[in-house]
Amino acid sequence: MSNIELIDDNNLKCRFAIFKNANLKLASGEVLKNFKLAFNTFGTLNENKSNAILICHALTGDQYVTGNNPITGKDGWWARMVGPDKPIDTNKFFVICSNVLGGCAGSTGPKEKNDSGQDIYGADFPSVTIQDMVNAQSKLLDALKIDQLCSVVGGSMGAMQALQWSIDFPDKIKSVIHIAGALKHSAQNIAFHEVGRQAIMNDLNWHKGNYASNNSIPERGLAVARMIAHITYLSEDAMHRKFGRRLQSRDIISFGFDADFQIESYLRHQGRSFVERFDANSYLYLTRAMDYFDHSESFKKTLEFINNSNEHLKYLVISFTSDWLFPTRENKEIVEILNSLSKNVSFLEIETDKGHDSFLLDEPDLDFAIKGFLESNYRNEYE
Amino acid sequence: MSNIELIDDNNLKCRFAIFKNANLKLASGEVLKNFKLAFNTFGTLNENKSNAILICHALTGDQYVTGNNPITGKDGWWARMVGPDKPIDTNKFFVICSNVLGGCAGSTGPKEKNDSGQDIYGADFPSVTIQDMVNAQSKLLDALKIDQLCSVVGGSMGAMQALQWSIDFPDKIKSVIHIAGALKHSAQNIAFHEVGRQAIMNDLNWHKGNYASNNSIPERGLAVARMIAHITYLSEDAMHRKFGRRLQSRDIISFGFDADFQIESYLRHQGRSFVERFDANSYLYLTRAMDYFDHSESFKKTLEFINNSNEHLKYLVISFTSDWLFPTRENKEIVEILNSLSKNVSFLEIETDKGHDSFLLDEPDLDFAIKGFLESNYRNEYE
Numbered sequence: 001m002s003n004i005e006l007i008d009d010n011n012l013k014c015r016f017a018i019f020k021n022a023n024l025k026l027a028s029g030e031v032l033k034n035f036k037l038a039f040n041t042f043g044t045l046n047e048n049k050s051n052a053i054l055i056c057h058a059l060t061g062d063q064y065v066t067g068n069n070p071i072t073g074k075d076g077w078w079a080r081m082v083g084p085d086k087p088i089d090t091n092k093f094f095v096i097c098s099n100v101l102g103g104c105a106g107s108t109g110p111k112e113k114n115d116s117g118q119d120i121y122g123a124d125f126p127s128v129t130i131q132d133m134v135n136a137q138s139k140l141l142d143a144l145k146i147d148q149l150c151s152v153v154g155g156s157m158g159a160m161q162a163l164q165w166s167i168d169f170p171d172k173i174k175s176v177i178h179i180a181g182a183l184k185h186s187a188q189n190i191a192f193h194e195v196g197r198q199a200i201m202n203d204l205n206w207h208k209g210n211y212a213s214n215n216s217i218p219e220r221g222l223a224v225a226r227m228i229a230h231i232t233y234l235s236e237d238a239m240h241r242k243f244g245r246r247l248q249s250r251d252i253i254s255f256g257f258d259a260d261f262q263i264e265s266y267l268r269h270q271g272r273s274f275v276e277r278f279d280a281n282s283y284l285y286l287t288r289a290m291d292y293f294d295h296s297e298s299f300k301k302t303l304e305f306i307n308n309s310n311e312h313l314k315y316l317v318i319s320f321t322s323d324w325l326f327p328t329r330e331n332k333e334i335v336e337i338l339n340s341l342s343k344n345v346s347f348l349e350i351e352t353d354k355g356h357d358s359f360l361l362d363e364p365d366l367d368f369a370i371k372g373f374l375e376s377n378y379r380n381e382y383e
Numbered sequence: 384m385s386n387i388e389l390i391d392d393n394n395l396k397c398r399f400a401i402f403k404n405a406n407l408k409l410a411s412g413e414v415l416k417n418f419k420l421a422f423n424t425f426g427t428l429n430e431n432k433s434n435a436i437l438i439c440h441a442l443t444g445d446q447y448v449t450g451n452n453p454i455t456g457k458d459g460w461w462a463r464m465v466g467p468d469k470p471i472d473t474n475k476f477f478v479i480c481s482n483v484l485g486g487c488a489g490s491t492g493p494k495e496k497n498d499s500g501q502d503i504y505g506a507d508f509p510s511v512t513i514q515d516m517v518n519a520q521s522k523l524l525d526a527l528k529i530d531q532l533c534s535v536v537g538g539s540m541g542a543m544q545a546l547q548w549s550i551d552f553p554d555k556i557k558s559v560i561h562i563a564g565a566l567k568h569s570a571q572n573i574a575f576h577e578v579g580r581q582a583i584m585n586d587l588n589w590h591k592g593n594y595a596s597n598n599s600i601p602e603r604g605l606a607v608a609r610m611i612a613h614i615t616y617l618s619e620d621a622m623h624r625k626f627g628r629r630l631q632s633r634d635i636i637s638f639g640f641d642a643d644f645q646i647e648s649y650l651r652h653q654g655r656s657f658v659e660r661f662d663a664n665s666y667l668y669l670t671r672a673m674d675y676f677d678h679s680e681s682f683k684k685t686l687e688f689i690n691n692s693n694e695h696l697k698y699l700v701i702s703f704t705s706d707w708l709f710p711t712r713e714n715k716e717i718v719e720i721l722n723s724l725s726k727n728v729s730f731l732e733i734e735t736d737k738g739h740d741s742f743l744l745d746e747p748d749l750d751f752a753i754k755g756f757l758e759s760n761y762r763n764e765y766e
Contacts, residue, residue, distance in 0.1 A: 291644070
């Protein structure tokens with residue numbers, strides 16, 4: 001008999017949903033007997049529980065979507081998008097964001113203790129998929145006694161989760177905002193992830209994933225993985241504009257291997273600061289979950305099948321012109337399938353040179369589209 | 384008094400030019416007192432020494448441009464381009480190719496013994512630039528008593544050397560074949576190199592570059608560096624065509640961190656096989672030389688200045704549509720400057736999905752262009 005406990009953690013400034021005897025069956029066939037999700041909510045749930053929005057975070061995100069993140073001491077990762085009078089307005093909507101299964105900000109993942117309560121999972125943690133993450137989130141909604149979300153929103157890995165929601169739980173959502181995602185992870189994206197994983201697993205401090213019991217951290221490998229990924233989050237134009245060949249704190253090249261160029265110094269900083277806040281094994285598990293994501297064959301068939309169950313499901317699909325990880329053509333594949341099924345879908349390609357990271361940055365067109373979509377569709381929900 | 388010795392090495396199947404008391408002044412200001420270049424020649428120098436072509440190799444190339452490479456046991460890196468009746472026809476031309484200064488196939492570099500003859504240079508090797516490589520090559524030509532090359536040819540880092548030849552020694556060459564290069568290394572290219580270097584320098588077996596005296600090899604870091612670089616040598620389309628999301632030796636995903644996908648298996652193989660033939664420190668020095676390459680401000684001025692000294696210098700500039708390391712627009716910057724100075728320049732953009740690596744692969748248009756350029760310009764030289 002499953003048993004769900006909701007607790008507040010004042011130190012971590014978040015809440016926990018603890019599922020005991022939950023028997024969460026994973027896509028791999030393995031079963032998590034017990035698991036917990038760390039989450040936060042913002043705004044107020046209205047009386048008929050119709051103003052709830054679930055925000056799904058990207059690869060390195062967490063439940064601290066807005067407000068202060070106590071781990072980094074900085075603003076949440078989407079503070080510019082979510083909050084009172086922000087595009088996702090917490091005066092109107094009740095926003096939920098949970099750390100994904102397999103993550104490292106409190107939810108059950110390789111960094112946490114296993115069922116025995118004695119040992120850290122490490123590399124013994126089972127493989128998780130986007131579907132598993134969404135399945136766990138749906139149990140969180142059950143625990144919060146919310147039957148239907150007015151929207152599920154996400155960019156990048158968050159977009160994958162949002163799409164998965166519309167496949168697995170179409171009755172539990174009224175709309176999907178899918179930003180900079182795809183039906184599948186491409187060969188090139190798998191390649192970049194694989195090199196990052198190799199950097200981590202080749203670090204002698206990784207100890208086959210059981211670094212916690214060896215009192216070591218594969219931080220050098222994790223920093224390299226982050227540096228690789230960071231290049232892919234920017235566009236070449238943005239990198240040229242921001243850094244070009246400008247030198248860092250020097251007038252002439254050093255003829256050595258210090259960070260002569262600003263871009264080198266920037267990447268080293270990105271690597272260093274990442275290892276302070278992220279777990280190397282989580283990086284392996286979550287990149288793998290993204291690699292495994294593939295609805296290129298099944299999406300159309302699945303949606304035909306569920307067509308009748310939720311006729312009014314609305315989609316907003318957004319892409320960025322300079323995003324080379326999830327380019328417009330891959331986002332459009334989703335739109336084309338939805339169009340072919342006469343689904344309700346809006347598509348917006350935003351002109352920007354900021355690359356994949358645009359969804360996290362100052363893009364007024366993005367704000368306008370999200371705010372407009374939510375407020376025109378759900379005016380009655382929050383009024 | 385400098386003293387040059389030319390010797391044959393039957394084991395390594397190459398020749399060596401050994402420069403004693405040469406005092407090669409490097410761009411950094413440091414001086415190499417003694418140095419050696421490993422090189423090979425193919426074909427026969429004609430009587431008036433007018434049929435010599437210098438081929439400059441790319442980052443991981445060597446003097447084994449064609450024929451058998453005794454280190455790998457395989458064909459030379461440009462065997463399809465160079466040889467009897469090949470586009471660069473050794474029945475007609477005398478082809479010279481030397482391992483670059485800083486390389487690891489016999490020429491003086493971090494892997495070789497320093498002036499004392501006792502210790503390996505390691506990280507004490509001075510920084511080298513493309514200009515230094517070309518300067519050393521010109522001394523090799525002097526040793527071979529060749530006053531003028533009918534062409535200097537190179538792709539990628541080889542293109543940088545070919546361009547540098549036309550700047551530093553315009554009187555010593557009649558033409559330049561510049562393939563997939565640029566006036567400068569871009570911010571994104573520096574970024575990818577930097578991550579590769581960090582992977583090597585973060586390997587605990589690197590020992591600040593002095594791994595030889597520690598009896599270790601930073602092969603894990605070097606493999607990761609090679610994997611990163613290899614992604615950039617391909618195009619996304621070619622990767623999709625060759626690998627897509629196809630699985631490697633299995634029917635279903637493993638829910639683990641083995642190489643499930645063919646692209647993962649391919650990259651791991653590229654990493655593993657590279658460490659058998661390349662030195663990690665050389666990788667640091669040569670990537671740095673490429674990063675430092677920048678004629679974006681100086682090229683036009685320099686060529687105006689040398690305009691009179693070699694009016695008949697001809698250029699052929701070739702780019703590939705799917706090359707995102709050295710895209711057409713960057714190759715064209717060179718063409719535009721040459722055109723503005725009324726220099727003799729031909730430009731060809733080749734339509735292909737094979738990415739930067741196209742210059743090494745089966746591209747009939749490339750063969751045709753190189754053969755045509757050489758043979759129409761130098762018919763009299765080899766007849």
